[in-house]
Amino acid sequence: MITTRKTKMKLSDYLQRGKNRTEMALGLLFVLPAALFCILFDWYPTIDGIIMAFYDWNGYDAPIFVGIQNFIDLFAHDELFLKSMKNMSIFVIGGLVLMFPTIIASVVLFRVRNSKAKYVYRVLFCIPMVIPFIVGLLMWQYIYNPQFGFLNQLLKQIGLESLRGVWLGDADLAIWSLLFMGFPWVTTGAVLIYIGGLQGVDSAIWEVSQLDGVGPVKKFFALEFPLILGQFKLNLIGAITAGVTGYTLQMIMTNGGPAFSTLVPGLYMYQLAFKSHRYGDAAAISIVLFAVSLLLSWVSIKFIKSKED
Amino acid sequence: MEQATTKPFPRKIGWAELLKHATLIVTCVLLFFPFLLMLQMSLKTQKQIIFELFQIKSPFHYDNYAKAFREIWPLVGNSFMMAIVSVVLSVFLASLAGYAFARLRFPFKRVLFAIFFLKMLIPGVANLIPSYKLALHLGILDTYLPVILFCAGTTMPFWVFVMRTFIEQQPKELFESMRIDGAKEWRIFSSLAMPLMRAMVVLMSINVFTFIWNDYIWPLVTIPTNTALYPITLGLARLATLYKGQLGVLTAGYTLACIPLLILFIFTMRHFIDGLTSGSVKM
Numbered sequence: 001m002i003t004t005r006k007t008k009m010k011l012s013d014y015l016q017r018g019k020n021r022t023e024m025a026l027g028l029l030f031v032l033p034a035a036l037f038c039i040l041f042d043w044y045p046t047i048d049g050i051i052m053a054f055y056d057w058n059g060y061d062a063p064i065f066v067g068i069q070n071f072i073d074l075f076a077h078d079e080l081f082l083k084s085m086k087n088m089s090i091f092v093i094g095g096l097v098l099m100f101p102t103i104i105a106s107v108v109l110f111r112v113r114n115s116k117a118k119y120v121y122r123v124l125f126c127i128p129m130v131i132p133f134i135v136g137l138l139m140w141q142y143i144y145n146p147q148f149g150f151l152n153q154l155l156k157q158i159g160l161e162s163l164r165g166v167w168l169g170d171a172d173l174a175i176w177s178l179l180f181m182g183f184p185w186v187t188t189g190a191v192l193i194y195i196g197g198l199q200g201v202d203s204a205i206w207e208v209s210q211l212d213g214v215g216p217v218k219k220f221f222a223l224e225f226p227l228i229l230g231q232f233k234l235n236l237i238g239a240i241t242a243g244v245t246g247y248t249l250q251m252i253m254t255n256g257g258p259a260f261s262t263l264v265p266g267l268y269m270y271q272l273a274f275k276s277h278r279y280g281d282a283a284a285i286s287i288v289l290f291a292v293s294l295l296l297s298w299v300s301i302k303f304i305k306s307k308e309d
Numbered sequence: 310m311e312q313a314t315t316k317p318f319p320r321k322i323g324w325a326e327l328l329k330h331a332t333l334i335v336t337c338v339l340l341f342f343p344f345l346l347m348l349q350m351s352l353k354t355q356k357q358i359i360f361e362l363f364q365i366k367s368p369f370h371y372d373n374y375a376k377a378f379r380e381i382w383p384l385v386g387n388s389f390m391m392a393i394v395s396v397v398l399s400v401f402l403a404s405l406a407g408y409a410f411a412r413l414r415f416p417f418k419r420v421l422f423a424i425f426f427l428k429m430l431i432p433g434v435a436n437l438i439p440s441y442k443l444a445l446h447l448g449i450l451d452t453y454l455p456v457i458l459f460c461a462g463t464t465m466p467f468w469v470f471v472m473r474t475f476i477e478q479q480p481k482e483l484f485e486s487m488r489i490d491g492a493k494e495w496r497i498f499s500s501l502a503m504p505l506m507r508a509m510v511v512l513m514s515i516n517v518f519t520f521i522w523n524d525y526i527w528p529l530v531t532i533p534t535n536t537a538l539y540p541i542t543l544g545l546a547r548l549a550t551l552y553k554g555q556l557g558v559l560t561a562g563y564t565l566a567c568i569p570l571l572i573l574f575i576f577t578m579r580h581f582i583d584g585l586t587s588g589s590v591k592m
Contacts, residue, residue, distance in 0.1 A: 031406045
């Protein structure tokens, strides 16, 4: 019985397909260009990068297979790499701590009663997203300028001249100056995502909490934060990946200096590849970064449980 | 969420409410502070910036903008070219593929879908050097092509997935009725699927556009010598060395670089905010 039914299905399926031969061809035709782009410009470099990490290549001569020697060199003999990893961990931890002003701003914005005011704030919060990233960086570079930068002029103006510093030129200060950038550390894109999460929650919850007279602080820890854990996790992974692999900031602001105090592995990778032409070593660094970001993301998914899980 | 407790004439605005507004206003002021500083500096000479940073008074130096404009304008054109072509190419291909995955049956469908899906899970953090190597071997360095092609390639996985999910959520009957009426697949795609996907298309377009507009390292690597093709990001960095010590001109240039995206934002604001708020992903 079952077998005959199966053959019947297959037969009708077959007939159906025969009728739609053009559909099949068109389906392939529609998908193949996108697939081709993805394979050639995304998959191929990814795989090539993994292979390159096991070779010595200077960009001109034929690559030489060296096995895991590149990785051994990095961890055993390369002090700059180890220093850059240490700096990276400061940036990652700093980045995680600095996620919280955004969450607080989101909750405060969500709690505003007047819906018109709420909309105006949301529009205002969108604007920093469309201002070119590099403009923000260049303005902060000016703010930190030791001679006539805003920060030092401000300190002079309010009579705290003794606190004036060479913010980005001081090996002890530079990394903290970079972390301070973007004060008050509200990532506006993330605010909208959190708001979206809070809006998705059944409004009865807020009414009940109001009737119960839950205080604002308790409401945050008992309701709002747990409710946006899903979005938090997503942003957390974004922050980890950015912290581990990003280096545009360090490249433009300090180029890793002074005295390598702001050198991060991504920037070191860039310098090895494009300044020293040590492509194999650079590829090995990128594999390490890839593994670290994947591991940290996995750990954060695993250990932070959201409501939906 | 509109709260039921909001009255048409709130007679008393409590301390708590005031505190919320104060927090948000202070946050906004601090957020915009560097850009307000930029705006007022862009109208000053170097002397005024050094000695009268905290005063806003005439004479205003609009000539800063004239100088910056000459340097910035061609580069704005470059960024625009790269961004527009990237947007058109990647949005078109992603929605075409998304539609096919959601509504058509064809051989190797699962394998082809896996190509996109798996790449979404494996981020391309290690791609910079091998991508450069590929562009070098293709002989396309010092052209617009590396920026355009690689952007289309890397945006594909995520957005094909988004487009497919979106089309799948639309009622099947719409597509079936058009097919029964004898419409060809291409017509179904162009006059039914594309209009349905409008919000997603806007969101993806802005996303790709801002990505190209902000990209610094990739063009730096792939347009090494041809400064005539520099995008705005590289141009601003170069301006900073060219006009070193002329902060008025520099900040005028920074201001000019902000304008195109701000205009784009004003026209698409509603889609942008709604898309970001409602499309927030849960994990």
